[in-house]
Amino acid sequence: MVKLKELIEIEATYVGNMKGNLACAGCGLNLALRHALAALDQHALLVVPACCTSVIQGFGEGYGINAPVFNSAFAASPAVASGFARVYKKKDPSVQVVVWAGDGGTADIGLATLSGAAERDEDIIYVMYNNEAYQNTGDQKSGATPPGAVTTTSSGEKRPSKSVSRLMITHGVKYVATANTAYPLDLYDKMKRAYEEFRGHFRFIEIYAPCPAGWNVDPRYTAKVGKLAVETGYWPLYEAVDGKITLSRQGRRFLDPEKRKSLEDWLALQGRFKKIKPEFLEALRQDIDHSWEFVKKHMAE
Amino acid sequence: MATTQRQIDLLTGNEAVSAAVKQIRPDVIAVYPITPSTHIAEMLAQAVDAGELDSEFVKVESEHSAMATCIGAVAAGGRAFTATASQGLLYMAENIFWAGYGRLPMVAAVVNRALAPGWSIWVDHQDTMAMRDAGWGQFYVKNNQEAYDTVIQAYKIAEDHNVYFPFMVALDGFVLSHTASPVEFLTQEEVEEFVPPFNPLFRLHPSEPMSFGAISKPDEYIAMREDLMKSMERAKKVIQDVNIEFAKKFGRDWGGLIEVVGPEDAEIGIVTMSTLAEEAEVAAEQLTKEGMSTSVTRIRSFRPFPGEELAKQISKYDIAIVIDRAISFGNAGQIYIETNSALRDYDVDTKLIGTVMGIGGQDIAYGDIIERVKNLTKKA
Ligand SMILES: Cc1ncc(C[n+]2csc(CCOP(=O)(O)OP(=O)(O)O)c2C)c(N)n1
Ligand code: SF4
Numbered sequence: 127m128v129k130l131k132e133l134i135e136i137e138a139t140y141v142g143n144m145k146g147n148l149a150c151a152g153c154g155l156n157l158a159l160r161h162a163l164a165a166l167d168q169h170a171l172l173v174v175p176a177c178c179t180s181v182i183q184g185f186g187e188g189y190g191i192n193a194p195v196f197n198s199a200f201a202a203s204p205a206v207a208s209g210f211a212r213v214y215k216k217k218d219p220s221v222q223v224v225v226w227a228g229d230g231g232t233a234d235i236g237l238a239t240l241s242g243a244a245e246r247d248e249d250i251i252y253v254m255y256n257n258e259a260y261q262n263t264g265d266q267k268s269g270a271t272p273p274g275a276v277t278t279t280s281s282g283e284k285r286p287s288k289s290v291s292r293l294m295i296t297h298g299v300k301y302v303a304t305a306n307t308a309y310p311l312d313l314y315d316k317m318k319r320a321y322e323e324f325r326g327h328f329r330f331i332e333i334y335a336p337c338p339a340g341w342n343v344d345p346r347y348t349a350k351v352g353k354l355a356v357e358t359g360y361w362p363l364y365e366a367v368d369g370k371i372t373l374s375r376q377g378r379r380f381l382d383p384e385k386r387k388s389l390e391d392w393l394a395l396q397g398r399f400k401k402i403k404p405e406f407l408e409a410l411r412q413d414i415d416h417s418w419e420f421v422k423k424h425m426a427e
Numbered sequence: 428m429a430t431t432q433r434q435i436d437l438l439t440g441n442e443a444v445s446a447a448v449k450q451i452r453p454d455v456i457a458v459y460p461i462t463p464s465t466h467i468a469e470m471l472a473q474a475v476d477a478g479e480l481d482s483e484f485v486k487v488e489s490e491h492s493a494m495a496t497c498i499g500a501v502a503a504g505g506r507a508f509t510a511t512a513s514q515g516l517l518y519m520a521e522n523i524f525w526a527g528y529g530r531l532p533m534v535a536a537v538v539n540r541a542l543a544p545g546w547s548i549w550v551d552h553q554d555t556m557a558m559r560d561a562g563w564g565q566f567y568v569k570n571n572q573e574a575y576d577t578v579i580q581a582y583k584i585a586e587d588h589n590v591y592f593p594f595m596v597a598l599d600g601f602v603l604s605h606t607a608s609p610v611e612f613l614t615q616e617e618v619e620e621f622v623p624p625f626n627p628l629f630r631l632h633p634s635e636p637m638s639f640g641a642i643s644k645p646d647e648y649i650a651m652r653e654d655l656m657k658s659m660e661r662a663k664k665v666i667q668d669v670n671i672e673f674a675k676k677f678g679r680d681w682g683g684l685i686e687v688v689g690p691e692d693a694e695i696g697i698v699t700m701s702t703l704a705e706e707a708e709v710a711a712e713q714l715t716k717e718g719m720s721t722s723v724t725r726i727r728s729f730r731p732f733p734g735e736e737l738a739k740q741i742s743k744y745d746i747a748i749v750i751d752r753a754i755s756f757g758n759a760g761q762i763y764i765e766t767n768s769a770l771r772d773y774d775v776d777t778k779l780i781g782t783v784m785g786i787g788g789q790d791i792a793y794g795d796i797i798e799r800v801k802n803l804t805k806k807a
Binding site for chain 2: 168169170171173180181183184185189191192193194195196197198199201202203204205206207208209210211212213214215216217218220221238239241242245246
């Protein structure tokens with residue numbers, strides 16, 4: 127695993143997203159972008175659908191991302207990326223095409239496009255940063271919004287959230303990983319592994335990216351909220367190679383429900399769960415159980 | 428050139444298009460099947476599988492993704508091709524505009540087919556007309572030979588730095604796509620000499636980080652659209668020049684922007700496009716024999732729209748009948764609307780009458796056109 131000191135040095139020499147970009151204070155996505163770009167060693171070409179990232183990069187001149195960015199239509203990114211990847215495969219294989227998309231663009235409108243590119247095993251790293259709602263348009267419910275969370279279009283729902291990572295594993299994607307902005311070393315390593323070890327394949331990384339603005343969280347607590355997501359068992363950290371899951375070193379112990387921290391305390395930090403009803407809380411617990419069951423079932427021996 | 432031995436084959440329109448694409452050798456071909464264009468996808472996929480064609484064939488899951496894949500390919504500096512029809516073109520629409528407004532030159536063959544509901548697999552022009560404002564050039568061809576020639580010309584025109592936007596080559600569903608007629612090929616050397624390798628004006632690459640399509644302020648946005656408008660203007664000359672060069676080298680002249688067939692001093696003009704124009708040529712000959720001197724003015728390039736050329740030609744007629752194969756509901760046929768506005772722009776006072784024929788695949792023979800012209804001129 128990369129050392130903290132090393133990561134700091136790497137990110138000091140190459141700044142993927144520049145100071146003064148348009149992200150809100152405490153934005154998780156902005157952190158995710160920084161660590162991910164650092165791991166890709168200046169070979170990344172980003173394809174970005176409509177999402178917060180289309181805003182935080184800023185205006186054309188002096189813009190905030192130190193990598194080429196193609197802004198695509200909302201549902202189109204994996205296909206646009208396929209076009210890039212097919213051309214660069216022959217013209218310049220050093221280019222690593224990366225889709226950088228939100229949960230709405232991934233779990234909802236772009237799902238078919240994602241599925242197509244995954245099935246074709248395009249040479250793309252697909253990053254879904256999950257801020258659990260449509261944040262660009264002001265926090266509307268997406269397929270990845272967890273049970274009980276209030277958004278501007280829902281006052282809490284019982285339905286489990288749609289896990290695209292699990293879907294990608296069952297799609298037969300070569301490398302699937304979950305990550306979390308509160309675990310930058312783990313995030314960096316997974317990006318790097320995807321980039322170095324599984325080149326030539328479709329790779330999918332889902333990053334939990336707290337959104338203080340949409341979740342009604344104090345921007346001071348972005349990292350805390352992210353960390354607790356793992357410690358409460360809500361966000362299992364794992365890698366799956368050829369469908370076989372290995373739990374990540376950081377967070378592995380939360381396989382044991384006894385070791386997990388209080389779900390209520392974590393929810394209390396987030397305005398979106400402020401008045402969560404018992405039935406929604408129960409749904410959320412079931413959702414967590416379900417995701418661990420899946421993990422256990424697919425764990426490598 | 429007269430000594431060059433060229434192959435002649437009996438080809439359907441779809442075969443003619445894929446023959447041209449094979450010689451153009453795009454880097455990326457991304458197609459999703461839809462009647463009546465499917466055969467193009469099949470033939471190109473088979474050519475790639477057989478190793479005859481060194482393109483990346485991307486078997487996308489939708490038309491939206493077919494166009495998106497072409498967009499990525501061109502933004503990477505590659506040459507791209509797709510083919511579609513009808514609902515497929517509409518499903519692509521968002522990305523069609525992305526390619527047009529994004530200035531990503533490529534060629535799409537659109538096999539014209541009516542739109543649902545009321546499923547119809549037969550020809551009309553409602554599909555491509557719905558895309559006329561997307562920043563694409565649009566050629567409408569009248570036969571399979573022109574389909575073949577125009578795909579080749581369209582790459583040369585689209586990739587010209589004075590033009591630099593994508594083109595559709597529209598051919599009538601079944602009437603051309605599934606009907607065989609003789610097509611003369613260019614040799615591979617001729618194609619390569621006529622259409623030089625794609626020299627992209629820009630491409631995205633990590634060596635020079637920049638953003639494509641970021642948030643744009645109104646003044647920047649307006650500047651980009653004005654540039655597109657100017658490029659459309661400049662494209663008119665390029666289209667004419669390419670047509671002349673092609674005619675000189677290979678002996679076929681499709682008229683460039685418009686093609687006029689019939690007596691110089693015709694009093695009646697039939698203004699139309701595609702296979703209706705070829706049918707109208709027979710009608711005009713007949714009408715002329717009967718004493719109603721008639722010629723056909725065929726619009727070959729609907730985008731850019733040849734307003735000046737049309738106005739000049741129509742000014743020679745006493746009366747002109749515009750036949751549309753699509754309708755702008757609540758107004759009239761698109762060719763009629765635009766031709767009418769061109770006549771005003773150039774102060775031409777020829778009487779212009781619009782009519783719609785052949786939508787939903789209605790079969791139109793020259794006899795139908797003769798009858799329509801007689802009726803309309805009688806009333807006028
Ligand atoms: C076809 C289409 N429909 C709707 C929109 C409006 N839109 C832009 S961004 C966005 C939400 C994006 O949400 P998500 O993918 O979760 O990313 P986030 O904004 O949370 O980063 C929506 C609905 C659009 N740009 N295109
Ligand atoms: S809305 Fe949320 S995800 Fe979007 S920039 Fe602000 S904090 Fe980041």
